[in-house]
Amino acid sequence: MNFKNFRKNYRIADYAMFGLCTWIFIYCMLPWRFASHYDFLTEEDIFEVLVEQVTNNISLQQLPECDYSAIVGENAYTYLKHYQEKVLRNEEILPGGEYYPRDCKARFSVAIIVPYRQREEQLHIFLTYMHNYLRQQRIHYRIFLVEQNDQLPFNRAKLFNIGATIAVQNEFPCLILHDVDLLPLNSGNLYACTEKPRHMCSALDKFRFNLPYTSLFGGVVAIRSEVYNIINGMSNLYQGWGGEDDDFYERILAKQYSICRFEPKYSGYTMLRHKPETPNQNRGQLLTTSHLRFHIDGLNSLTFKENERRIHSLFTHILVEI
Ligand code: BGC
Numbered sequence: 001m002n003f004k005n006f007r008k009n010y011r012i013a014d015y016a017m018f019g020l021c022t023w024i025f026i027y028c029m030l031p032w033r034f035a036s037h038y039d040f041l042t043e044e045d046i047f048e049v050l051v052e053q054v055t056n057n058i059s060l061q062q063l064p065e066c067d068y069s070a071i072v073g074e075n076a077y078t079y080l081k082h083y084q085e086k087v088l089r090n091e092e093i094l095p096g097g098e099y100y101p102r103d104c105k106a107r108f109s110v111a112i113i114v115p116y117r118q119r120e121e122q123l124h125i126f127l128t129y130m131h132n133y134l135r136q137q138r139i140h141y142r143i144f145l146v147e148q149n150d151q152l153p154f155n156r157a158k159l160f161n162i163g164a165t166i167a168v169q170n171e172f173p174c175l176i177l178h179d180v181d182l183l184p185l186n187s188g189n190l191y192a193c194t195e196k197p198r199h200m201c202s203a204l205d206k207f208r209f210n211l212p213y214t215s216l217f218g219g220v221v222a223i224r225s226e227v228y229n230i231i232n233g234m235s236n237l238y239q240g241w242g243g244e245d246d247d248f249y250e251r252i253l254a255k256q257y258s259i260c261r262f263e264p265k266y267s268g269y270t271m272l273r274h275k276p277e278t279p280n281q282n283r284g285q286l287l288t289t290s291h292l293r294f295h296i297d298g299l300n301s302l303t304f305k306e307n308e309r310r311i312h313s314l315f316t317h318i319l320v321e322i
Pocket residue numbers: 212216218219241242243244245246
């Protein structure tokens with residue numbers, strides 16, 4: 001090859017590289033580069049899969065049953081100023097952060113379990129928004145905040161196990177496992193359990209309203225208490241950020257369950273800004289061997305010390321050492 005040809009080839013290589021980089025850049029910007037296909041339930045399917053279950057006190061009410069078709073049908077955008085500013089009609093909320101409608105009989109009783117440590121500003125926003133959001137759905141709910149009150153690395157999954165145990169003692173048939181930094185955007189994302197465990201936040205703004213991978217099962221999840229118990233809850237071993245939700249997903253599959261999602265127009269969430277948590281360096285290794293421990297690591301091996309239970313006006317505060 002003479003020098004002229006070499007220069008020419010070199011230029012072609014440059015162009016090719018430039019083209020490739022441009023293509024990669026555009027590809028990265030496209031929202032559908034994420035899990036492009038995943039199954040979801042459309043509006044018509046929703047009422048067929050919801051499981052109507054309430055606590056004993058609600059079941060004894062002599063009232064006509066609440067109707068949920070309007071809220072699901074309308075599915076209004078609710079991330080509005082007045083939902084965020086203050087808790088409206090706060091006299092309706094019972095101590096401990098519990099609510100049920102007074103003019104109709106709720107068809108769903110739901111424990112909202114929120115693992116927590118040192119996110120005061122977010123907690124304030126969460127409680128204000130969620131109480132405004134949830135009451136318009138006319139469900140029966142109670143917010144349980146489980147705070148890790150020690151210096152160990154944050155253990156999200158273990159806090160869920162603790163919250164689930166307490167919620168079940170309080171007779172709740174449905175658990176919603178909820179991060180404190182996530183807020184639903186549309187009114188029709190009914191906070192209720194479906195037959196299958198449900199991933200509720202598949203259209204999150206942080207991921208440009210797409211799902212990064214189909215088995216993602218973190219953020220906000222609804223699961224019947226009975227199923228949570230059958231799969232032995234979550235692992236107690238994940239300390240620090242990441243992996244515990246992937247482990248949870250694997251447990252569900254291992255017990256022959258599958259998960260479901262509502263269509264994206266119901267599953268929109270926004271994430272409140274915060275600095276990233278310290279990742280769990282051990283999570284990959286834990287995940288590869290997790291299937292060996294599903295039956296021995298979870299609700300049946302849960303140990304913790306409850307320091308205090310406080311009944312606040314907007315939530316039940318459970319302080320634990322784990
Ligand atoms: C982590 C999960 C996390 C997901 C999305 C994964 O790599 O293992 O715990 O939910 O990323 O951020």
